[in-house]
Amino acid sequence: MSEIINEYLDDATTGKRPARAYPFSEAVALDLDPLYQKLRAEEPVLRVSCPYGEDAWLVTTHADMKTILGDPRFSRALAAEHDESRLTPLPINTSILGMDSPDHPRLRRLLSKVFTMRRVELLRPRIEQEAHRLIDELVAAGAPGDLMEGFAVPFAGTVVCDLLGVPFEDREQFRGWLDAFSATTVMSEQEIEDDTQRLYDYIGKLMVRRREEPQDDLISAMVKASDEEDKLSEKELVELASVLLIAGHETVSSQLIDSLHVLFTHRDQLEQLKRDPELLPGAVEELMRYVPLISHVTFARYATVDVELSGTLVRAGESVLPAIPSANRDESVFENAEQFDLKRTPNPHLGFGYGIHRCLGAPLARLELQVALETLFTRLPELHCAVAVEELEWKDGMQVRSLLELPVNW
Template identity: 85%
Template sequence: MNDRPIPPAYPFNEAVALDVDPLYAKLRREEPVVRVGCPFGEDAWLVTSHADMKTILGDPRFSRAMAKERDESRLTPLPIHTSILGMDSPDHTRLRRLLAKVFTMRRVELLRPGIEAEAHRLIDDLVAQGPPGDLMEDFAVPFAGTVVCDLLGVPFEDREQFRGWLDAFSATTVMTEEEIEADTERLHGYIAKLMVHRRGQPQDDLISAMVKASDEEEKLSEKELVELASVLLIAGHETVSSQLIDSLFVLFTHPEQFALLRERPELMPRAIEELMRYVPLISHVTFARYATQDVELSGTLVRAGESVLPAIPSANRDESVFENADLFDLTREHNPHLGFGYGIHRCLGAPLARLEMQVALESLFARLPGMRCAVPPETLEWKDGMQVRSLLHLPVLW
């Protein structure tokens, strides 16, 4: 008989704007590994410290693949085992190796002229229509969307068709199980048709390269290829646009730091790393891992078969790692943030995301002098019922 007390319900509070729940700081000090009950699935250990986060994300004693065998601890109505996100090595290595062959630094750098041209095209449109402009719908979303569509070989003109389907991946309370299943199936069907076309008529894009590499060497199944391309489309479209708009919000609400960045543009690379740390893009936790054997984390024994939930926003505010952790400081030198993850599941697209952030911010600062929020920041609306935090709109003047 299980004599454990009923764990507290998690999340403890709803996410508000880009606030990080102060309870995380208390837990890091007093109980860095704590038992919680999730909206869906079995109970889990919530992990809040930076050191423990690196262990559960980077130690092979913690498994993502085991989640398929369990009622995974989660915030979403349906578990997300899609493709590479639900695998351990060697399957994970097999898929990541395929991406590494086609998603190279050289390919990313070759995208720079097109990314810069797209940023300036969108800013031209903003200037032509005059202030105020909406940096979310008129810049961040089409900018990130165009970049990832060009990279993958997805027709950008189909964006209105598939954009709504992408929400199914990170919906918590905003969609039902049936809606999530239906939209996921639609997205996978759309990608599958593209892959059939590229196999017959290859082009200079990532989907063609993935199909070619799989057919010739890696021998991925059609399901693996479709799910992998879908994950890349979701990450490149929704995640990048949200990170960009949240970063602009942070700069607008930290005017001294914003002014410093405009005065010292050489700080941009450091500023991007600080924005990746400071912005709690994932509202609460990322995907559960399961212990394959007994592991001790901060004095707490996690038994084999138990799940742990990584609270990355908490780890990125860990006072033992980051000096003045709650302070946004774009001059910060020591910044081992986990904004791109850690271990074998670390974001392969990190170089592209950094490039997009750099180009977008530099272009906006250069072309829209005096850019500022057009309304009081506290009146801005945020998306509800999603794992990824994002503004609905960001009206600006310049």
């Protein structure tokens, strides 16, 4: 019997299995704690205690992940009735990501009218234009440059601001507020509450203006659809628009900068990609699998009935925590799972989630990543990191992994 199993044998006095403190270790760069690999093999469902909230079951395998994310026996909405297990001081208001049926389809239906493959493809010229503009500015400023603040952040920010109808010139005002939704130790409870409310107030005022003077943007479309069809409350509209802004701004820019880091540290595969641009779509999928964008776990789900996961009984009312980065390294699904392979096929990664909460913006995120990488390495074929990998600094105290800066030469 493994040392892990021995450590968590049922306590003879209480009859309950003690919970292990989670997370197991601090996230380091894009490394994944090797304990996940051991757990997948020996104890794929583990009782854990997070810094905040009640104890939960940590789920680490690909198969169990698909069950808890896609099976209606697991509820996201029930988290509102519990002290949800979490890494953040306060529960995060996740809007559509915190709903089950029938509320979830009501909000998703509104967004699905916008995030179609056809409509996303119509955005390609504008996205390509922005990539070229930012590279022009980078080159004009001279090497070395910073791909984080000089490219990734304004690139993702411009795209989502254009889509939503949020004035990009307000970015310096609202950007700091976005951190409130993924801060673990970098912000106090009061700071999180204050910045969350500031963002909601800002989006609320913007919606009032769009209702009075509609424009060709998503916020105007959301307000119109809500008023005429789906009847969302103002609170639902504000929270939904805020989640979209956070995902499109912070999540996409972090995934892009982390992807560049991976490519710079796998130069042989980067050279293959530059020689054969047709590999790019598959490379983006592999980057979505390989990059552990979420440092540890995503939002808890609650069992509505007793469910068995990998031989462990999760009772009704208990919560499970999905460790998606672990599932994306599951050796039973991905051959040589710890290796980055831009030619990997098939690639059923869970980087965009799974089930009813699968990312609606996935087509847009894929397009942004493809355009950004192709344009950068076409325009700047000798682009490379300007410092040793060990010198790069990473953001601390956040759920999303991201570099503070990525200095480059070309």
